[in-house]
Amino acid sequence: MATLVSILLSVLMAAVVFFYVIVMGNFSDAAWVYGLFLIYLFARMTFAEQHNKGSGVKYRRIFQIVFAVFFCISFISRLFAERGSMAITSGAMTNSEIPFCHIAIPQVLLPFTITRDIIFPARVSGHYASIANMLCIWLALTFTIGRGWCSWVCFYGGWEEGFSHIGKKRRLNLLAKNKEIREFQFGFFAFIVLASLGAMSAVYCEWFCPFKLVTEFSPMNTIPGLIAGVIFIGLFLSLVVVLPILTKRRTQCSTLCPFGAFASLTDKASLFSVTIDTQKCKGCMKCASACPFGAIDADTIQLKKGRPELTCAKCGECIHVCSEKAISYSFRFAVRCKKPEAKNNFEKTLQLFLEPAQLFRFAAFSFGVIMSDSFVVDSLNIIFSQITHFSK
Amino acid sequence: MNTHITLHRTSTNKFIYYLGATLTLLISVFGISLFFYSSSFFSTLLAQSLHLHVAPSFIGGEIAQDFFDDAGDDSGSGILAYPSNAAFKEGSLDLVRYTVHKPVSDAKWQAHPEYWQIDLEYKSGPASVRTIMIYIDADGDRCGSTETLYDCSMNNEITGAENCQFDQAHPWDYAIQICDGEGKVYAAEKDKAGALTLQFICNTELSFAKNDKQVIIRIPLENKQLQKIYTAKTTYHYVLTGGFSKWDRGNFLPVEKRRTLSRGGTKKVDQYNPLIPLIYDVLDDSSDKRFSQNAQLSSWNKDDFTKATLHPVTVSMNEQPQTGNTDDFIAEVKKQYTASQSNHDVQNASQSSSSGNGSPFQRALTAFNNGDSAAAEQLLQEVIETEPENAEALAYYGSCIAMHGGKSSVIEAVKLVNDSFVYLDKAAALAQGTPQELTVLMNRASVCAAVPDAVFGKAAAGAEDFSKCASLYKKEISQETDTNDAEHSYTKDEKLFLAYLYVSAYDCYKTAGKETEASLAVKEAERIWKQNK
Numbered sequence: 038m039a040t041l042v043s044i045l046l047s048v049l050m051a052a053v054v055f056f057y058v059i060v061m062g063n064f065s066d067a068a069w070v071y072g073l074f075l076i077y078l079f080a081r082m083t084f085a086e087q088h089n090k091g092s093g094v095k096y097r098r099i100f101q102i103v104f105a106v107f108f109c110i111s112f113i114s115r116l117f118a119e120r121g122s123m124a125i126t127s128g129a130m131t132n133s134e135i136p137f138c139h140i141a142i143p144q145v146l147l148p149f150t151i152t153r154d155i156i157f158p159a160r161v162s163g164h165y166a167s168i169a170n171m172l173c174i175w176l177a178l179t180f181t182i183g184r185g186w187c188s189w190v191c192f193y194g195g196w197e198e199g200f201s202h203i204g205k206k207r208r209l210n211l212l213a214k215n216k217e218i219r220e221f222q223f224g225f226f227a228f229i230v231l232a233s234l235g236a237m238s239a240v241y242c243e244w245f246c247p248f249k250l251v252t253e254f255s256p257m258n259t260i261p262g263l264i265a266g267v268i269f270i271g272l273f274l275s276l277v278v279v280l281p282i283l284t285k286r287r288t289q290c291s292t293l294c295p296f297g298a299f300a301s302l303t304d305k306a307s308l309f310s311v312t313i314d315t316q317k318c319k320g321c322m323k324c325a326s327a328c329p330f331g332a333i334d335a336d337t338i339q340l341k342k343g344r345p346e347l348t349c350a351k352c353g354e355c356i357h358v359c360s361e362k363a364i365s366y367s368f369r370f371a372v373r374c375k376k377p378e379a380k381n382n383f384e385k386t387l388q389l390f391l392e393p394a395q396l397f398r399f400a401a402f403s404f405g406v407i408m409s410d411s412f413v414v415d416s417l418n419i420i421f422s423q424i425t426h427f428s429k
Numbered sequence: 430m431n432t433h434i435t436l437h438r439t440s441t442n443k444f445i446y447y448l449g450a451t452l453t454l455l456i457s458v459f460g461i462s463l464f465f466y467s468s469s470f471f472s473t474l475l476a477q478s479l480h481l482h483v484a485p486s487f488i489g490g491e492i493a494q495d496f497f498d499d500a501g502d503d504s505g506s507g508i509l510a511y512p513s514n515a516a517f518k519e520g521s522l523d524l525v526r527y528t529v530h531k532p533v534s535d536a537k538w539q540a541h542p543e544y545w546q547i548d549l550e551y552k553s554g555p556a557s558v559r560t561i562m563i564y565i566d567a568d569g570d571r572c573g574s575t576e577t578l579y580d581c582s583m584n585n586e587i588t589g590a591e592n593c594q595f596d597q598a599h600p601w602d603y604a605i606q607i608c609d610g611e612g613k614v615y616a617a618e619k620d621k622a623g624a625l626t627l628q629f630i631c632n633t634e635l636s637f638a639k640n641d642k643q644v645i646i647r648i649p650l651e652n653k654q655l656q657k658i659y660t661a662k663t664t665y666h667y668v669l670t671g672g673f674s675k676w677d678r679g680n681f682l683p684v685e686k687r688r689t690l691s692r693g694g695t696k697k698v699d700q701y702n703p704l705i706p707l708i709y710d711v712l713d714d715s716s717d718k719r720f721s722q723n724a725q726l727s728s729w730n731k732d733d734f735t736k737a738t739l740h741p742v743t744v745s746m747n748e749q750p751q752t753g754n755t756d757d758f759i760a761e762v763k764k765q766y767t768a769s770q771s772n773h774d775v776q777n778a779s780q781s782s783s784s785g786n787g788s789p790f791q792r793a794l795t796a797f798n799n800g801d802s803a804a805a806e807q808l809l810q811e812v813i814e815t816e817p818e819n820a821e822a823l824a825y826y827g828s829c830i831a832m833h834g835g836k837s838s839v840i841e842a843v844k845l846v847n848d849s850f851v852y853l854d855k856a857a858a859l860a861q862g863t864p865q866e867l868t869v870l871m872n873r874a875s876v877c878a879a880v881p882d883a884v885f886g887k888a889a890a891g892a893e894d895f896s897k898c899a900s901l902y903k904k905e906i907s908q909e910t911d912t913n914d915a916e917h918s919y920t921k922d923e924k925l926f927l928a929y930l931y932v933s934a935y936d937c938y939k940t941a942g943k944e945t946e947a948s949l950a951v952k953e954a955e956r957i958w959k960q961n962k
Contacts, residue, residue, distance in 0.1 A: 046458075049458055053462050055840075056462075056839070056840060057462070057465070060840055060843055060844075061843075061884075063847070126636065127539075127540065127634055127636045127645075127647070128636035128637065128638050128645065130487070130488075130538065130539065131488055131489055131546070131636060131638075131645050131647070132488075132638050132645075133483055133487070133488050152484070153480065153482075154482065154483070154484035154485075155481060155482065155483050155484060156484050156487070156537070157483065157487070158483055158487035158488055158538065159483065160942075161476050161481045161482060161483065162472055162473060162476045162481075162942075163941075163942035167472065168476075168481055168483075169472035169473070169475045169476035169481055170468065170469075170472045172472075172475055172481075173464075173468055173471045173472045173475055174468070177461065177464050181456060181457070181460070181461060236537065237484065237486075237537065238537035238538065243537070243538060255538070259540070308453050308456065308457070309453075368446075368449060368450060368453055370445075370449045371446060371449070371450075375442065375446070376446060377442060377443040377446055377447075387447065390454065391447070391450035391451065391453075391454055393450075393453075396453055396454055396457040396458070397457070399457050399458060400456070400457035400458075400461055403457070403461045403462060404461060407461070407462070407465045
């Protein structure tokens with residue numbers, strides 16, 4: 038029966054992929070390649086999870102890394118096509134053509150509620166990264182996968198995901214500092230929100246965002262521009278490249294990203310959460326060591342909290358390493374309304390269909406598929422055209 | 430009793446769990462996909478309900494006033510012709526919109542935190558063929574210059590003249606010269622002796638957008654001489670556009686009796702006069718006929734060698750921009766057009782029932798007009814098999830396939846609409862320059878307007894087709910009556926059809942996010958609608 042459920046979910050995902058990737062990609066070769074890759078990835082993940090709980094996590098990693106790399110290729114090529122460089126031009130600024138990414142959302146919300154102005158020079162609508170579009174996506178993700186966005190969909194997070202899996206051995210252990218790191222992230226988030234309100238400008242985007250190095254940045258022909266350049270290049274190299282390699286953790290996501298902190302705060306509205314069965318837990322701390330977001334530490338286990346800390350991004354790494362199978366996805370509403378015991382075959386079958394882990398993976402992967410389709414297909418088209426060009 | 434309560438709680442718990450889990454399943458499996466499929470609807474709804482807009486200081490500041498200049502008036506007083514050089518595209522000197530923003534202070538992310546932005550929009554690019562002069566009376570104090578930048582220059586460093594002078598009541602304080610990819614600001618000020626001097630103040634930030642159609646000028650306001658802009662309640666603007674010439678006076682391209690590759694000319698040889706202003710388009714106040722472009726640019730006097738006198742447009746810097754209520758007008762045009770179409774349909778139905786059999790194409794048209802697209806599709810397929818180059822049949826067949834798509838499943842609909850454009854595009858290519866062109870383009874435009882822009886991105890193309898249809902229809906009428914658009918007075922039906930075409934173009938431009946083009950289309954619809962009323 039479990040196999041049947043896996044097949045059914047894979048077929049449904051294939052339908053989502055077929056429409057959003059292949060049909061919307063106009064049945065191009067690139068769309069077929071990416072579509073088949075996604076169907077394969079989801080089916081492998083679903084069947085792997087069926088055989089060994091948590092083992093599907095590697096397919097999530099592959100997806101996120103692929104999305105991050107191809108997103109940047111596509112985004113940069115669009116910038117070159119539109120303005121001839123990665124630098125923000127005055128024309129792009131005056132025409133509100135700066136793409137609005139999710140990281141800007143927590144910075145613009147408070148000023149918007151007070152002044153009714155969006156403090157970011159992006160298009161309000163009618164653009165692939167318009168303000169209204171991104172706000173809608175944020176609302177949808179808040180009420181479905183919550184902070185699962187960071188580990189399943191975020192096209193920046195994939196860079197850290199990749200770098201954190203380059204080294205085999207952890208050379209720097211930050212486990213003992215998890216609580217302080219979490220506090221720093223929320224403190225920095227508060228600073229960014231207040232600074233944005235004070236300056237009436239998205240301060241993180243202007244000064245700190247390390248991902249400007251792989252997307253777009255202000256021209257460095259003025260002293261402030263140069264200072265901002267030094268800051269974001271330094272942050273990219275340290276927090277996105279070096280520290281993830283040394284710590285095997287997502288250091289930028291868990292220390293600096295304001296959207297990550299914001300999504301943690303709003304995660305209570307989402308449908309899914311991760312729970313720890315304190316009866317089964319033996320306190321081995323493997324989960325704490327594996328968590329790339331520092332959401333589990335000694336206190337979480339010793340105080341038998343029954344769930345990871347606020348910064349959990351539902352990546353499933355802890356589920357994968359837990360030898361006692363004590364950690365699992367669950368429905369958020371089921372914290373108060375416990376999962377009933379299946380008394381007959383019908384209820385057993387029903388519970389298989391309504392398995393929270395399956396549904397969460399389906400929801401998160403659907404999000405990823407739909408967000409990534411045009412970027413990855415674009416990039417593949419660019420790569421294919423280059424290959425054809427050179428082969429001639 | 431306790432057992433009963435426990436059982437009741439357990440069954441309630443079970444019900445809530447399964448209900449919640451089922452809802453979660455529906456949201457996870459179907460909800461996310463459906464949300465993204467209708468995301469453009471949700472984002473439009475969100476933008477409208479929250480009144481989302483970007484803080485003005487990021488994007489040029491609040492708009493003080495927005496002017497729309499007539500399209501197609503780029504011949505000076507009606508007598509000038511562009512040089513024959515291919516660099517001059519049709520409409521590249523035709524100013525269609527002039528937007529003055531309020532000055533901005535403490536702007537973020539900008540090269541100059543204090544600036545004043547002015548936008549100009551032309552019918553087409555490139556920008557390299559234009560010389561733009563904007564003369565501004567910033568205070569209305571009658572102190573400044575009434576001569577052009579060239580004429581009032583004392584040291585002849587600036588070489589050029591547009592062959593005109595300015596209203597004595599509004600001498601200019603600032604002149605902004607835009608040409609050769611550069612913008613420069615000059616001020617006309619009186620020195621201690623009371624003599625008028627010309628001073629270079631600064632360069633402007635200059636950028637071009639929308640394929641060179643839009644010119645965005647940002648004037649840095651750090652210079653003290655420019656800061657009276659902050660306190661100005663009303664400013665007066667002379668906006669002049671001429672051809673660019675690097676080697677001629679004031680960078681204005683000369684006008685001669687006959688146009689050549691590198692010189693503009695008069696349309697007829699006997700129209701030439703050395704006093705003709707070298708200005709192809711000037712922003713005029715359309716509400717006052719005394720100051721129309723024609724009147725201003727032909728106000729030179731060859732008897733006493735007086736140059737043409739230009740009059741400014743008044744820009745209120747503090748009031749909210751006034752926007753006309755076009756919604757009622759658009760609704761009225763659509764209502765009347767729909768009513769007239771239903772009358773036609775009734776007539777067609779009675780004619781078709783009486784006419785009986787005709788050629789397959791005739792029968793297909795009858796079926797199409799009667800709304801039986803399935804029968805029309807079948808008949809048209811037969812016509813296309815025998816006449817594969819029949820542009821009208823191809824166009825109607827394309828429309829039928831698109832209509833078929835509208836009744837199909839989502840995936841099939843995408844495929845059918847894509848297929849329909851293959852036929853419509855082929856029909857348009859075949860019909861170019863033939864009498865069928867209007868019908869073919871109407872079909873393609875209607876399909877472009879009907880399909881969702883978020884999926885097919887055809888709204889802009891639809892708008893262009895509707896505009897082209899209007900031009901073709903005007904041409905058709907003028908050929909029949911041997912008059913031009915300005916002279917012709919349209920019948921009620923002609924007016925309605927033309928207004929409908931422009932209103933449809935307006936809708937498509939709006940959908941495509943092309944605000945300027947949309948405003949121009951509705952302005953043209955209003956002009957035709959009000960004609961002879």
